[in-house]
Each structure stands twice: as C-alpha cells, then as structure tokens.
Amino acid sequence: MNRIKKHYKTYIFILFLLLLIGFGLYNWIKYKPTLKNLVNSGYIAAAQVKKSDFKPKGATKILDKNGNIIKTLSTTKVVYIPPQKISKKIKQALIVTEDKRFYKHHGVDLYAVFRSLLLLMTSKNMQGGSTITQQLVKNVILRD
Numbered sequence: 001m002n003r004i005k006k007h008y009k010t011y012i013f014i015l016f017l018l019l020l021i022g023f024g025l026y027n028w029i030k031y032k033p034t035l036k037n038l039v040n041s042g043y044i045a046a047a048q049v050k051k052s053d054f055k056p057k058g059a060t061k062i063l064d065k066n067g068n069i070i071k072t073l074s075t076t077k078v079v080y081i082p083p084q085k086i087s088k089k090i091k092q093a094l095i096v097t098e099d100k101r102f103y104k105h106h107g108v109d110l111y112a113v114f115r116s117l118l119l120l121m122t123s124k125n126m127q128g129g130s131t132i133t134q135q136l137v138k139n140v141i142l143r144d
Helices: 002-006 008-047 088-098 110-123 132-140
Strands: 060-063 068-072
Touching: 008 132, 088 132
Parallel strands: none
Antiparallel strands: 060 068
C-alpha cells in the first residue's frame, strides 16, 4: 500500500497515456478512410496553387527586444520562383530548418504536435509543432 501511495502520480500518468493512446487508436481506425480522402484532397488543392496565390500580407517588420521597429522590409521586392527552378540544396536547407520529418508525415506531424504540447505542459516552453505543409495551408489557402 505504501508503494502505491509513493508512485501514485506515476500510475496516474501512465493510465492517462494509455487512455490517450487508446483514444488515438480508436479514432485512427474510425476516421482512417476520411483522413485518406482529406490527404488526397490536399494533394489536389496543392497542385492547383498558382503564382497569383502567393501574395505578401504586408511588410515584414524587424523589432528589437522592446518591440520597437528597427527595419521595415518592402513587400514590393517579392519575386516568385517556380519550385522546379529552386536549387535542390536550397530546398534541402529549408526542409532541415523548418520540418526535419517532412518526408515522414503527410502534412501533419503528430510527433511534433505532441512534443510541443508536452513541452508546454511540463516546462512552459513553447516550441513549434507545425509543418511546412501546415504553414502553406495557413498562409496561402486559408489566408486569414
């Protein structure tokens, strides 16, 4: 009995994890066909993105630690380059910097999302969980 009291929080945490995993598996099995259709719809939508869809929302502002504007970068100097004309090394650098697991997920990196949530819950640190795909959808397709 004393041992159970000593490890009570650990047992609760393990039970919570098991319930979370069970809930995730249940939903994965239940919604897998719908998710496949959504992924396919995403590929279709991505193939239809045009040059005219890439519009800057406004000038980029560089701020100091106090929130004062140091520099405003012009939006009129934006140049669109088709993906096939971008160097392979530049693409690799973007992927390594923004989304290391880019080739291991279909647009949503559940590992990164859970890692981000766990860090937020345990240490109050914020870390991004979004992927390149999610950023593209947010900035080009959803816009606002």
